[in-house]
Amino acid sequence: MKPINEAAVSFLSRSSNEGFARTAAACFAAQLDPTLEEINDIKTAVSEAVTNCIVHAYPDRLGRVSLRLRLFEDNSLEIQVKDWGVGIADVEEARRPMFTTGSAERSGMGFTIMESFMDAVKVRSRPGKGTVVTLRRKLSRRMGAAV
Amino acid sequence: MAVTCTGEGRVLRAALSGEVDHHGARAIMEELNRQIDLELPRELTIDLEGVTFMDSSGIAVLLRAWRRVGELGGSVQVVNVPAQAAKVLKTAGLDKLMKFA
Numbered sequence: 001m002k003p004i005n006e007a008a009v010s011f012l013s014r015s016s017n018e019g020f021a022r023t024a025a026a027c028f029a030a031q032l033d034p035t036l037e038e039i040n041d042i043k044t045a046v047s048e049a050v051t052n053c054i055v056h057a058y059p060d061r062l063g064r065v066s067l068r069l070r071l072f073e074d075n076s077l078e079i080q081v082k083d084w085g086v087g088i089a090d091v092e093e094a095r096r097p098m099f100t101t102g103s104a105e106r107s108g109m110g111f112t113i114m115e116s117f118m119d120a121v122k123v124r125s126r127p128g129k130g131t132v133v134t135l136r137r138k139l140s141r142r143m144g145a146a147v
Numbered sequence: 148m149a150v151t152c153t154g155e156g157r158v159l160r161a162a163l164s165g166e167v168d169h170h171g172a173r174a175i176m177e178e179l180n181r182q183i184d185l186e187l188p189r190e191l192t193i194d195l196e197g198v199t200f201m202d203s204s205g206i207a208v209l210l211r212a213w214r215r216v217g218e219l220g221g222s223v224q225v226v227n228v229p230a231q232a233a234k235v236l237k238t239a240g241l242d243k244l245m246k247f248a
Contacts, residue, residue, distance in 0.1 A: 015170035022200075040200075040231040047202040051169040106169070107206040109239050116238045 003070035003078075005031070010066045013058045013083070021050040021067055021081075028069040029077055033142045041117040042077065042137060048110040049081040049133045055106060057085025057131060075145075076119075076138040087127040095123065150175050152182040157221075159188035161212075164197030167232075172204035179212050189221040196227035205232060206239045213245055224248055 007028050011017045022043040029042050046067070053065045068080040088094045095115075100108035114121045118135045125131040149171055151162045161179055165171065183191065191212060195201075213223045224246040228236065236242065 015168075018168050018170050019166060019200075037230070040234070043200065044202050044231065044235060047168055047200075051202065051204070055169065107203045107210065107239065109203040109206050113203050113235060113238055117234075 001072050001074070004073055005071040006069065008066060008068045010064055013054045013063045013065050013085075015051075015054055017065070018047055018050050018054065021065070022046045024067065025069055025079055028071075029139070031145065032071065032075060032077070032139050033145045034139045035142075038137070038139050042079070045114045045117045045121075045135050045137075046079060046081070048113050049079070049135065052110055052133070053081065053083040053085065053131070056088075057083035059086065074138065075141050076136060079135040079137075081133045081135070082130065084130040087129055088123070088125040088131055089127050091123045091125055150178045150182075152178070152186075154182065154186040154188065157187060157189045158192075159183065159186045159190070160192045160194060162194040162197060163208075164199075166200040167198055167205040167208060168200065168202050169204045172208055176208050176211055179208065180215060183212065183215050183219075187219055188216060189219070191216045191221060191223045193223065193225045194227050195225060195229060195232050198229055198232050201229075201232035201235050203235065203239070205235060206241060209236065209241055209245070213241075222246070 025046040026039050026043050063085050066082045070078040095111040097112045098108040100106045118137045120136040122134040149165045153160050216223050226248045
């Protein structure tokens with residue numbers, strides 16, 4: 001399936017960019033005239049994925065994070081969050097609720113939130129090479145959509 | 148300040164505001180812990196009315212406060228929870244650990 005619209009942004013793994021990333025994703029999704037709940041779900045899932053890059057992919061240095069957003073004809077949104085950091089040795093373990101290698105302000109619920117708020121979450125990772133998290137969400141069809 | 152606390156007679160009310168994400172969570176946690184250690188509350192009310200966004204960092208903030216107040220023999224209730232934050236907190240089952248009003 002070919003996307004009908006696409007956007008990409010790239011930014012440094014600074015925590016101040018968490019808000020930027022989720023707002024960018026929400027702005028792009030807005031052209032489908034989503035409900036407030038759909039927008040909030042997208043913002044929350046993107047926040048989790050990007051925070052994982054900032055906390056886990058680049059634990060002791062700044063690195064690059066890319067966010068690619070694609071819209072499809074069936075009103076679905078695909079969000080890809082990519083890093084070139086340390087990677088995840090055991091993806092299954094990382095996705096388990098309450099599992100975290102992060103500090104006190106992490107709850108280990110990031111992947112659980114992504115899975116609950118999106119229709120599909122795919123994780124590809126290679127230790128030492130990086131991680132790609134792909135989130136998919138089909139949005140309700142409403143009259144105000146711009147595409 | 149993302150957290151404003153008022154307390155009297157071991158009853159503490161903490162009002163959180165703004166975006167509660169990983170970027171801001173540490174400061175909120177530290178201030179909340181400081182106030183808990185100062186007041187040693189039997190009752191902690193966390194007011195989320197001013198919260199405009201929350202991700203799983205908010206779960207960690209609330210869990211940490213709940214554990215600390217629990218160690219003091221106190222209880223925690225969460226009030227004025229916006230819909231977006233409620234969805235995040237309920238996904239983690241926090242509504243089963245503390246009272247949501």
